[in-house]
Amino acid sequence: MSAHVFASGSSGIAAVLDLMAWFLAAVILLVAVLFHRLPEITRPDIFFAVTVNPDFRASGDARHVLGQFRIALWIQTAIAVAIVFAGTAAGSTWVPLAGIFWQAAGVLAAFLRARSGTLPHAAAPTGQREAELAPRSAGGVSFGLLQAGPFAILAACAAYLKANWKRIPERFPVHWGADGRPNGWATRSPSGVYGPLVTGAIIIALLVVLSYAILILTRHVRASGAAAGAESRFRQAQLGVLVVVEYFVATMLAGVPLLALRQQASQMPSVAPVIVGALVLVVGIFAVLIYTGQGGARLARAEGPGAAQSAVVGDRTPDRCWKAGMFYVNPDDPAILVEKRFGIGYTLNFGHPAAWILTGALLLVAVLSAVIAGLSTHAH
């Protein structure tokens, strides 16, 4: 469902644009706050995507690099917000969106500058490696059942729609414009009714694959001590976030065809629960990730001084394989998923053929979802 949530009925385009400007400004500020904190939630021995000794963070050099990054971040953010409001004042729909791109480009430039400033302080690469000699668990039956839940929601919805097929109008709205009136319709056909459910199943299947990949394929960077325990809890938090997103997607996409069964199907549905749900989800995800830190770094730090440190420095990936500090390309590394250097979670090793297959699959899912949405919806 993609109803225009900023709609306020008859209050006019100007009011909608004004509301949109505030929304964009809020997004830009939220992104700035996140990037302001991001250097603190990476592993203690990774600083602006460069491997450093953990005590480097407290040095004057590190504080200088961090300070310069944050000054640049907030200057670019202020310019981005100014672009949004200036564009809105000029009555443009597209100029305010340029504010988002301005901020993205500004943050990227600030990050690359900070990375260049950190590289001379990089720790010497180490060949020390440790590993736990126990097979990984695939999560067991309970994890499998948890992953099956979203599919069960979609299947139950499909069964309910089939049983109530005759109650579904010949033509029902699935998209609403800024004025609150429907502008996208679906017909009572298998693609029109079941299309959103199929889209949901494809997206959830991809999230399930990602969950199992995190569980089985990711590298355990720390194998011993408090840092290993924290890393394990971090991995569980990542899986928890994915499961919540799976259930959210299932609920949302099951809800779209069910709307057709309402008494007054042409009226715009209340979007408040969707907005509140999405906000709670986004804020909750950020809170969990900031609480754990990358690789459980903050959890380990909370256990006392020295707990986050280990004889082994870094995340076992060489600095030189991180292109622009963001893209990992290492054909000699057997890992497909590795921890991000800047940010939280995992990224692909583009030196591995499987990473390209996975990227292709992601693109395919995006295209398939668009095609299914196109088949099941029409404008008039």
Added chain:
Amino acid sequence: MTAKLIEIDLSSEVPAYAQIAGEIRALLVTSELRAGDPLPTVRQLAVDLTVHHNTVAQAYRILADEGWLDLRRGRGARVLPRSRPAGGGGDKKPHATFRQQLRRLLAKAAAEGMSPEALAHQLKLHARDVRGWLKGEA
């Protein structure tokens, strides 16, 4: 149950496969790994140690050839019950190889400044450990 760890050094002149086999063998000899215990898949251990799959596969094959591991396809690597080969047989080659390796190791330690007393102490400690393992096996 404590985690069984192995440590290797990729900058060492000893090949990674030999280090991996040596580390696992030490856990087997000391009965920290027992018959029936499963080992990680080749892929998992390769990812954790950032080495090629073939490196881990070679280490597993060495241990399988020595009779420690069962590598049947589809079942993963598993520790086999293995009794210690009887000593004092006609084959003197293992003893000669061991003597040669020990001699090199001692020479390296001495070259790095380790005193003869410290060397002797270490050898005594390890000899005591070995007696303990063999008693446990009996």
